[in-house]
Amino acid sequence: MLHSDEDKCNVVQLPEGVTPFIYITQNEFLGRKHKKLKExxxxxxxxxxxxxxxESACVERCxxxxxxxxxxxxxCQCGATCRNQRFQKCEYAKTKLFRTEGRGWGLLADENIxxxxxIIEYCGEVISSEEAKKRSQAYEAHGLKDAYIISLDANHFIDATRKGSFARFINxxxxxxxxxxxxxVLGETRVGIFAKQDISIGMELAYDYNFEWYGGATVQCLCGAANCSIFLGAKSQGFQEYNHVWEDGDVRYTVEEVPLYDSAEDDSLPVIAGTGGRNEQTKILNDSEGSTLKLEPSNTTCKSFNIGSGSTPKKKAQRLPKRKVKSSSRKQVNDGDFAKLFATKEAREEVTMYEHP
Incomplete structure (x- = not known):
């Protein structure tokens, strides 16, 4: 059981079996202090x-x-009656930790929401993107299966692995x-968990992690929803492009669909050079300046292409040495001599007859 005499929000009770962590109700910044809001x-x-x-005390229309x-x-002119200080006052909904089947610990509603x-704020240590990458690699190297890192903004993340609130348990x-x-909140960006719908007491709380998959092993999703994507990060662009099997007739990655550079200032339009047949293996797009895009089939079973840039050297037309052409005169064939080549008399007479009607 963790206690704090300074903040009633810090009084929590952990069930047996929960991996120890430091419970906090406000983000801690690595390398800097909290901002002081200027007047x-x-x-x-x-x-x-x-x-x-x-409803006049800072609600929906505020x-x-x-x-x-x-x-x-x-x-705020509403003073102590202001209802728009929920993060600051830790006005959390009643929740309860419970052991799920095959998904570790989870958080359920302990009242109707x-x-x-x-519901609750997602608290932890605010770290840079570089530090987040280092910690992720360190957690993986030490065999830590449960890491709790979410994005705060373009350059910062919240890591609730060692320090955090109960929001870290939401699956x-x-x-x-x-x-x-x-x-x-007071000049700082903070992340809260809000209900998308009415939630009855006893229901598990869950939100979409919006995983971004950048390669590596795929992790099976165990949420059990009817529309489950089967794998974590399956909705991300990287996952779909890597695992998509192109169907017959899909021409999105054929050379004809590659956008060609076109400008009114160019003397001529780009030219497509290639065999043009169905068995064509390589095509090259040449523009007026000689730069190229070379499209070659990949080694996978997918109908995709690897695009590489480069330039092909211009070859000068090879001139053949001039040669004198000998004039040849056609020899006249004697009909009688030609007829003698046939064995039978009838054949020889027939040849002679057609040559001299």
């Missing part, structure tokens, strides 16, 4: 709390809520009932 950068909404209208920005304490409701599903959303 000029504070987003102030126009909400005014009316006790007779509870300008900050619309832009996924939490209100800053001391600047409404569609759009904030992937191809038919999820939750989704991730990015919010700006």
């Amino acid at each position: 000029d950068d504070v987003a102030i909404c126009e909400c005014k709390y009316d006790a007779s209208v509870p 300008l900050n809520v619309i832009t996924n920005t939490e209100c800053t304490p001391g600047y 409404k569609a759009g409701q904030f 992937h599903s191809c038919w999820p009932n939750c989704e991730t959303r990015k919010w700006t």
Whole structure:
């Protein structure tokens, strides 16, 4: 059991068998401190709390809520009644850890959750993309099967492997009932888990991890959804291009479908050189400057082509030496001599008859 006297959000109870980790409710930054929001950068909404209208305290129509920005304490006119400080106040839905069948630990709803409701924040260590790559390789080298790294922005990731919140236990599903959303909280970008639909108590929480597959071994998906993609990352472009089997008649990668460079300034259009037959193995696209694109069939069973760039040297036309052509006179064949070549008299007479009607 982990306790913290400073923050009530840090009081959690872990069931037996859970791999130890440091529970946190706010991201920790590797190499820098939390940003200090400048007063000029504070987003102030126009909400005014009316006790007779509870929905007036920074809810759906609040300008900050619309832009996924939490209100800053001391600047919101709704004061303590502001309902747009869920990340800061750890206003999490009630959840519970449980052991799944074949998928490790998972997180289920311990109360009824409404569609759009904030469930929990995904917390961890904020690291650079370079550090994320190093850690992923280190985890794999040490045989660590469960790593919890998600993307924060183009250059940073959140690693909840050693430090994190219970959001790290939410499993992937191809038919999820939750989704991730990015919010700006006191100048920092933070990731929250929100309900996509109404979730009943006792239901497992899941969201789509949106795996990006960059090669290597394929990992089977065990979510069990009716629309399961079978493999993790199967929806990514890299996975589909690598594993797609081109059907007969698919001409997307034939030379005729390669876009040719065309410009009004060119003296002539590009020329396609090749045999043009069905058994053609190599085709070369030549433009007016002599640069080429060479398309050759790959060694796979797929009907795809490897495209390589280069230039082919221009060969000068080889001139043959001039030779004198001898004039030959046609020899006249004597009919009588030709007729003697036949064995029978009838044949010799017939030849003579046709030559001299």
